Amino acid sequence: MYDHRTAYQAVSAMGRPTRRRKGAVLIIVLWIAFALVSMALMFNHGMLMEYRAADNAVAAAQAGQAIEGAQRYIAYLLKNVEEPARLPDVSIYANSQAPVGEAQFWLIGRATDGETAETVTFGLTDEAAKLNLNIATREMLEMLPTMTPELAAAIIDWRDSDSDLSPDGAESQNYLLRTPKYLCKDSAFETVEELRLLIGAEWEILFGEDANLNGALDPNENDGDDTPPSDDRDGQLDCGILEYLTVWSREPNRREDGSARINIRSNQPQQLQQYLQETLGQDRAAAILGAVGPNLANIRSVLEFYIRGGVTADEAVQIEDALTVSDSQYTTGLVNVNTAPAAVLACLPGIGVEFADQLVAYRTGKTDELYTVAWVLRVLDEESAIQAGPYLTTRTYQYSADVAAVGRFGKGYRRAFFVFDTSTGEPTVVYRRDRTGLGWALGSDVRDQIASGSGGGMIVR
Numbered sequence: 001m002y003d004h005r006t007a008y009q010a011v012s013a014m015g016r017p018t019r020r021r022k023g024a025v026l027i028i029v030l031w032i033a034f035a036l037v038s039m040a041l042m043f044n045h046g047m048l049m050e051y052r053a054a055d056n057a058v059a060a061a062q063a064g065q066a067i068e069g070a071q072r073y074i075a076y077l078l079k080n081v082e083e084p085a086r087l088p089d090v091s092i093y094a095n096s097q098a099p100v101g102e103a104q105f106w107l108i109g110r111a112t113d114g115e116t117a118e119t120v121t122f123g124l125t126d127e128a129a130k131l132n133l134n135i136a137t138r139e140m141l142e143m144l145p146t147m148t149p150e151l152a153a154a155i156i157d158w159r160d161s162d163s164d165l166s167p168d169g170a171e172s173q174n175y176l177l178r179t180p181k182y183l184c185k186d187s188a189f190e191t192v193e194e195l196r197l198l199i200g201a202e203w204e205i206l207f208g209e210d211a212n213l214n215g216a217l218d219p220n221e222n223d224g225d226d227t228p229p230s231d232d233r234d235g236q237l238d239c240g241i242l243e244y245l246t247v248w249s250r251e252p253n254r255r256e257d258g259s260a261r262i263n264i265r266s267n268q269p270q271q272l273q274q275y276l277q278e279t280l281g282q283d284r285a286a287a288i289l290g291a292v293g294p295n296l297a298n299i300r301s302v303l304e305f306y307i308r309g310g311v312t313a314d315e316a317v318q319i320e321d322a323l324t325v326s327d328s329q330y331t332t333g334l335v336n337v338n339t340a341p342a343a344v345l346a347c348l349p350g351i352g353v354e355f356a357d358q359l360v361a362y363r364t365g366k367t368d369e370l371y372t373v374a375w376v377l378r379v380l381d382e383e384s385a386i387q388a389g390p391y392l393t394t395r396t397y398q399y400s401a402d403v404a405a406v407g408r409f410g411k412g413y414r415r416a417f418f419v420f421d422t423s424t425g426e427p428t429v430v431y432r433r434d435r436t437g438l439g440w441a442l443g444s445d446v447r448d449q450i451a452s453g454s455g456g457g458m459i460v461r
């Protein structure tokens with residue numbers, strides 16, 4: 001620290017000042033002292049900032065390591081779950097304030113049935129609970145909250161291979177007018193972020209009120225136009241389309257043990273007959289196949305087979321794993337009717353807004369009953385269920401982990417969004433995106449938790 005007296009003495013030593021000169025010297029001394037003190041303060045401040053920066057850098061590095069740790073942990077978890085293809089119960093894995101050395105991580109989840117989005121929820125989330133951008137029709141896309149007919153048309157034009165402009169859509173001819181100009185992709189979406197390239201993909205449509213994509217209503221998302229984003233201050237989180245869209249959902253079209261399924265539509269009905277006889281007995285097999293009739297090739301979903309054949313819910317549990325209506329290796333874009341929010345279910349043919357709410361209300365609090373898609377018949381009439389059938393599943397093979405972490409003293413906040421695909425048998429990260437830039441997404445409760453925690457440090461973003 002700078003010593004004023006030393007400086008004063010140093011200046012005094014320049015000569016024996018007269019009274020007049022003494023005054024001038026004092027001013028100079030003050031100046032010099034002030035300058036030196038200022039420099040010392042600046043120097044100290046610089047040191048302090050550098051120290052803090054180093055401290056933050058250490059914390060951020062720790063948070064980054066926690067995110068890597070979380071990634072390995074989740075891959076291990078998904079590899080070892082007791083019930084594959086089902087979203088693991090949050091009680092069986094670490095998802096909130098999980099320690100990794102001096103760091104901690106959280107998995108930003110989504111409110112499930114019966115919960116509200118007022119505070120942040122923790123856990124893995126389900127990509128099969130979303131609408132697949134590469135499968136959804138224009139009509140289905142238009143049902144999404146905040147979607148416009150123009151963007152829905154632009155999505156179809158973006159992914160279809162032709163250059164024929166849909167009504168209100170956008171092809172290369174439109175994208176070449178932009179600055180910088182680019183071509184329409186004319187093939188499938190590889191990420192949801194590609195939406196940002198589309199004409200009509202306004203920020204408000206993509207994000208809605210959920211500016212930090214955490215599925216929870218943060219204060220700035222419920223204060224009107226006081227702070228961004230713009231919102232309607234109604235106490236509800238009105239999400240944009242990013243919340244409801246995926247490109248990852250697909251199921252392996254094999255039984256859980258890896259063996260081939262039986263294709264109901266194939267022209268070898270004796271294989272189906274034999275399987276039903278072995279599993280459900282001669283009488284039931286005969287009754288079911290008799291009810292379905294000879295036009296097996298027209299059956300568009302396993303659910304439709306249940307309906308036309310009068311298959312009971314108990315029988316469905318026994319046979320669902322073995323049946324399919326396709327020879328493809330994977331089935332892309334099925335929506336998990338057990339986990340999808342009403343906003344997604346409402347987009348599906350035969351369901352719509354009213355049935356979507358009823359399906360969510362029915363499934364709330366139930367687990368065993370939801371093992372096969374047959375349960376939707378408790379809500380949907382048969383005709384509606386037949387329309388919805390080709391889009392429904394009760395399985396999930398892609399899980400997203402939205403990992404937020406802080407280092408020591410609650411500093412160095414980092415966030416990364418991962419998608420894990422288990423459809424090949426081995427959990428694989430198929431997508432990773434840094435979300436640190438979206439700002440604090442763990443809500444005020446976690447902020448308080450960290451502030452009062454062992455570190456007691458403040459949170460520096």
Ligand SMILES: [Ca+2]
Nearest residue numbers: 157160162186
């Ligand atoms: Ca096109």
Ligand SMILES: [Ca+2]
Nearest residue numbers: 210214216218
């Ligand atoms: Ca939010």
Ligand SMILES: [Ca+2]
Nearest residue numbers: 220224227229
């Ligand atoms: Ca606002």
Ligand SMILES: [Ca+2]
Nearest residue numbers: 232234236238
């Ligand atoms: Ca709102």
